Structures are given as C-alpha cells and as structure tokens.
Amino acid sequence: MIRETIKENAPKAEEVISYNIPAFKFHGMLIFYSAYKNHISISIPPSKVYDTFKDELSDYKVSTSAIQLPLNRPLPLKLIKEMTRFRVKENLELAETKKSKKKE
Template identity: 85%
Template sequence: MTAEKTKFTTVDQYINSFSDNIQFLLEVIRETIQENAPEAEEVISYNIPAFKFHGMLIFYSAYTNHISISIPPSKVYEVFKNELSAYKVSKSAIQLPYNKPLPLKLIKEMTQFRVKENLELAEKKKSKGKISNANA
C-alpha cells in the first residue's frame, strides 16, 4: 500500500513539511515574491505555494535536489533568457539547485515582470469586454 500524499491547505503547512534549511529557502523566496507583488494573494494551487494577481502569477516548490519556480505561459522566459541560461529550464519551470545561491534579484525581476504582464492582460480583457458590450 502506498502512503497517501499530504494535501496542503496553507502555505505554512507546505513549508513546514520540509527540513529547516529548505524551509529557510522557501521563506526567502516567499518574502521576495510578496515584496514585489504586494497585492498578490497567496494560495495553494496544485498542492504547492503560489501567488495570484489577475490570474496565476508564480508558483514555487521544493524537491530533492532543487527548488522550482514555475510560471504559467509567459514572455518571462524570453525576456530573462540570458539570466535563466545558468539554470535548467522547462516550458514552465526553472530549477534552482540547492548547491547554488538563490537568484533573488532574478526572482524579484521576474515577479515584477509577471505583475505587469498580468495587469496588461487584465486590461486587454476588460477592453475587449467593453468593445463587445458596446457592439451588443
């Protein structure tokens, strides 16, 4: 019989499920995102910590050898391509290995970029709604 995976309901519960050194790293990432997206709502989504601001903004999670920063489809991967070249990057995630310092400046800049990107998308949606309502 397999052990059931914990279903996290709060970010604190998720973070506290790790060893002290990993908790510290997760808290630093959490604070960096909060400082750069102060209006974002902290949530658990896909059983990992995330921030929402006019849609999903950014996720972060811990694994055996790295912390992952996951970003929904975004131009962030193009804009920060050079900075991200030092890390293993997939379509939607950046792996930050434990044996390297956290790139807090990069996390800060990507968070700020995502806030701006989500605001622009929200404005476009709002504009489309006004246009289609005006034509109705």
C-alpha cells in the first residue's frame, strides 16, 4: 500500500534501493520506506516536511529523519500521499534553484 501510494503521487519518480531499503528518487532522494517487527518506517532526507506536517505527525514517533508507523494502527495513506506530493514539489524547487545558480 505504501509503495502504490508513493508511485501514484510521484509517478515520475524512479524506484531504487538505497541504504539497502526501497526508495524513490526524483531530482534527488525523495522518500524511503522499510518494514520492521512492530512498525513501518518512512524516512525522508532533510526536508521541511517534518515542520509542515508537524500536527499530523504528532501521533507518531518521529526522529530527525524517520517516522514510525505502528503496525497495530491503520496506515495513514492520506498523510503519505500529502507528504509525497510535498516532497516532489520540494525537490523540483531545489532542482530549479540549483539550475539557476549554475547559470549565474
């Protein structure tokens, strides 16, 4: 379900394995996901996503780069969808900024 949700909301992203876990790449690393005994982890490279979705993430264990989604609760697919779209937009903006700086 997580993979499909990410693919639907980042259709141009490339699926890769990075750090030995599944990930999506789109103008840089977009989002990682992995399963553990008691949770699924969504890992996002340094991003404004954690501040932007702070209220929505308050029910989950969140570190500086990962969100733990307990297996005993329904997956927050709407939240994953929104964070994925946010990351796509964020990475596009970063790519444009880098492109602009190279022209200078």
